[in-house]
Amino acid sequence: MLSSSKFIFFVKTANTYNKLVPNFTQLFSTNAAPAAVQSTVKAKRTSENNPTNHTDDHVGLFYTVPDSVQRQLFSTGGLPKSFAANIKTFTECSFMVRKPAVDLIQRLNATDFSRPPVRHVLYGQPGCGKSIILAHLLHYALVNKFVIIHVPWTWNWFRRDWTEVAYNSKDRRFVDLPVLSAQWLKHFLLQNGTYIDALQLRTSQDYVWSQREQTPAGSPLSALINHGINRVKFAGDCVAALLQELKLACNEDKCKAFVAIDGFNALVNDYETRLKTEDKVKVRTRMVTLSRSFRQVVQQDWKNAAVLLTVDQLAASYRTLDSHWPIHLLGREGFETIDPFIPISVTEYSDLELNSALDYYEDRMWLQRTEGRQDLGFLSNRNPYSLMELCAGL
Amino acid sequence: MLRGRLLSVISARQMAMFGPEFKEPHFRKSELEELQKTGEISKIGHIPFKAAPSAATVSPLYDPLLEKFTNYVMRKGEKQLARDLMAKTLQSVKRIQVQKYNAAQTEEEKAEIEINAMKIFHKAVENCKPLLTLTPVKKGGATYQVPINITAEKASFTSMNWLIEAAKSPPKDARFYNKLAHELINAAAGTGKVIKRKQELHKQCEANRAYAHYRWG
Numbered sequence: 001m002l003s004s005s006k007f008i009f010f011v012k013t014a015n016t017y018n019k020l021v022p023n024f025t026q027l028f029s030t031n032a033a034p035a036a037v038q039s040t041v042k043a044k045r046t047s048e049n050n051p052t053n054h055t056d057d058h059v060g061l062f063y064t065v066p067d068s069v070q071r072q073l074f075s076t077g078g079l080p081k082s083f084a085a086n087i088k089t090f091t092e093c094s095f096m097v098r099k100p101a102v103d104l105i106q107r108l109n110a111t112d113f114s115r116p117p118v119r120h121v122l123y124g125q126p127g128c129g130k131s132i133i134l135a136h137l138l139h140y141a142l143v144n145k146f147v148i149i150h151v152p153w154t155w156n157w158f159r160r161d162w163t164e165v166a167y168n169s170k171d172r173r174f175v176d177l178p179v180l181s182a183q184w185l186k187h188f189l190l191q192n193g194t195y196i197d198a199l200q201l202r203t204s205q206d207y208v209w210s211q212r213e214q215t216p217a218g219s220p221l222s223a224l225i226n227h228g229i230n231r232v233k234f235a236g237d238c239v240a241a242l243l244q245e246l247k248l249a250c251n252e253d254k255c256k257a258f259v260a261i262d263g264f265n266a267l268v269n270d271y272e273t274r275l276k277t278e279d280k281v282k283v284r285t286r287m288v289t290l291s292r293s294f295r296q297v298v299q300q301d302w303k304n305a306a307v308l309l310t311v312d313q314l315a316a317s318y319r320t321l322d323s324h325w326p327i328h329l330l331g332r333e334g335f336e337t338i339d340p341f342i343p344i345s346v347t348e349y350s351d352l353e354l355n356s357a358l359d360y361y362e363d364r365m366w367l368q369r370t371e372g373r374q375d376l377g378f379l380s381n382r383n384p385y386s387l388m389e390l391c392a393g394l
Numbered sequence: 395m396l397r398g399r400l401l402s403v404i405s406a407r408q409m410a411m412f413g414p415e416f417k418e419p420h421f422r423k424s425e426l427e428e429l430q431k432t433g434e435i436s437k438i439g440h441i442p443f444k445a446a447p448s449a450a451t452v453s454p455l456y457d458p459l460l461e462k463f464t465n466y467v468m469r470k471g472e473k474q475l476a477r478d479l480m481a482k483t484l485q486s487v488k489r490i491q492v493q494k495y496n497a498a499q500t501e502e503e504k505a506e507i508e509i510n511a512m513k514i515f516h517k518a519v520e521n522c523k524p525l526l527t528l529t530p531v532k533k534g535g536a537t538y539q540v541p542i543n544i545t546a547e548k549a550s551f552t553s554m555n556w557l558i559e560a561a562k563s564p565p566k567d568a569r570f571y572n573k574l575a576h577e578l579i580n581a582a583a584g585t586g587k588v589i590k591r592k593q594e595l596h597k598q599c600e601a602n603r604a605y606a607h608y609r610w611g
Contacts, residue, residue: 091496365492368488368511371454372454372455375453376455392484393481393485394455
C-alpha cells in the first residue's frame with residue numbers, strides 16, 4: 001500500500017490568483033502532497049508603528065514593534081509562550097491591528113484623565129487574542145508616557161507548587177509570594193525604570209521594614225523598588241507600598257498610570273491553587289497579598305489612570321472553568337468589585353483578518369503551501385491560536 | 395471457529411473486515427480523474443472496494459503517509475495524542491529550519507536549506523527505508539541470518555518504526571517530538587542514528603551473503 005511511487009510530490013505551478021477570494025480549484029483542490037512553491041505572497045503591513053495613530057483603516061494589517069520596545073516591555077513576560085517563540089522564528093515582533101485594540105486606543109485618546117479610571121475588560125474564547133491586544137495597548141501606554149503597571153499572566157503566580165510561600169508579617173491571614181513579588185518588581189523596573197527616575201517621584205511616608213531597615217519619606221521610588229528586589233522577604237509589602245505611592249503621585253497629577261492585568265479573574269475570585277504554606281495549608285488566590293494589592297489598583301479612588309483587564313477561563317486550575325463570559329469568570333463579588341466596567345469582546349478572525357493572518361504566515365514561511373486556505377479557516381474555527389498551530393505543520 | 399477455519403483455508407487474514415477480493419479505495423478526486431483519463435475506471439467499475447478509512451479526507455491538507463506515521467506513533471488507541479505529537483514534531487522541524495534559513499547570510503546558503511517540514515518528513519522516511527533485511531533460517535541445527543529482499547510495505551514500516559524508536563531513545567528528559575524532529579532533519583540530510591542503523595543492517599546483509607541461498611532450501 002505504501003509504495004514510494006505513490007508519494008511523488010505534485011509541484012503546483014504558482015498561479016497569480018487573488019488571495020482574498022479563493023478560486024474554484026483552490027476550494028476543491030485535492031492534491032495530496034505539499035506544493036513546493038516559493039511563496040510570493042507579502043504580508044499586509046502598515047508602516048504606522050505608533051499605536052496612538054491606529055484607526056479602523058489599519059484593522060487587519062500588521063505593524064512591527066521596534067526591538068528596543070519589545071525588549072523593554074516583554075522580556076520578562078507579557079506575551080504568550082507560543083507567540084514569544086514565534087518572535088524568534090519570524091525574526092520580528094508584529095501584532096495584527098484588531099478592532100478591539102483600535103476601539104480601546106480611540107477611547108483612551110479621548111479619555112478625560114481628571115476623572116476616576118474607566119475599567120475595560122477584555123473577554124473572549126481562549127486563543128482569540130486578548131493577551132496580544134493587551135500587549136498592543138502596552139505599547140500604546142509606553143509611547144504615551146504612562147507609568148505601566150502590568151501583570152503578565154496572573155496564573156503564573158499560582159500554578160507552580162514549588163513557589164516559595166511565607167506568611168505576611170503584619171497579617172497572618174495573608175501569605176506573601178516573596179520571590180514572585182520581587183520578580184514583579186524587576187518587571188516593573190524594566191518597563192518603567194528610566195521613566196520613573198526622570199519623573200523624580202518620592203515616597204510620601206516612612207516605611208519601616210525592620211529595626212535596621214527603613215525607607216525614609218522623600219527617597220526616590222527606585223529605592224523602594226530596589227529594596228524589595230534586594231530584600232526578598234519584604235517584596236510583597238514593597239509591591240503594596242509602590243502601588244500606593246503611584247496612586248498618590250497620579251492623584252497629584254505628577255504622572256499617568258496604565259494598569260494592565262492579564263487573567264484578572266484569578267485575583268478577584270477565591271480559586272484553589274497549587275501552592276502550600278510551610279505548615280501545609282492550601283493557599284487560595286484571595287489569601288495572597290499580591291492579589292489584594294492588585295485588586296486595590298483597579299478601584300476608582302484615584303485619577304490619571306487607565307485600567308485594562310482581561311478575564312480568561314485559563315486563569316484557573318486546568319479545566320475548572322468552562323465559560324468565557326465575564327459574569328461567570330468574575331463571579332458576583334468580583335463583578336461588583338469592578339462594576340461599572342466596559343466589557344470588550346475579542347472574537348475570532350473575520351474574513352479579512354483571516355486572510356491577512358494567512359498572508360503573514362506565508363510571508364514568514366510559517367505556512368508553506370498555497371492551497372487549503374478555506375480548510376484552515378474552517379478547521380481552526382478562525383481562532384487565531386488554533387490557526388497558528390494548524391499552519392505549523394504545513 | 396468454523397468461520398476462522400474457512401477463512402484460513404481461503405487465505406484471508408483472520409478478523410479481516412474485507413475479503414481479499416476487495417481493493418483499496420480511491421477516495422480522492424484527483425485519483426478518480428487520473429483513472430478516468432487512463433481509462434482504468436472502466437476496468438475496475440465492477441470490482442468491490444474497501445470503505446475509505448474514517449480518518450481519510452479529501453482536504454488538500456490530508457497526507458496519507460503522515461496519517462500512517464501517526465498511526466504507528468499511536469499507542470493504546472490514543473489517536474488525538476498521536477496527532478498532537480506529530481503536529482508538534484512538524485512545528486519543531488519548521489522552527490529549526492526557518493531559524494536556520496533566517497540565520498543564513500548568503501542567498502546560496504539559503505537556497506540549500508529545506509524549510510518545508512512535510513518535505514523533510516517525506517524525505518526522511520524515504521531515506522530510512524532499508525533495501526534488504528535479515529531473516530532467521532534453521533539449517534542443520536544452526537540458525538543463520540539470511541539476507542532477503544524486502545517488500546515496499548515492510549521497508550516503509552521499518553523506516554518509520556526506526557524513526558519512532560530513535561525518538562524514544564535517551565535522553566529521557568527531552569521531549570519525544572523534539573527528538574523526532576531532530577531525527578527527521580538528520581535523516582532527510584542522510585545522517586543520524588536511523589541512517590546509521592540502516593547502513594549497519596546493509597553491512598550485516600553483505601557479510602551474510604554466503605547464506606543467501608539458504609532462503610530456498
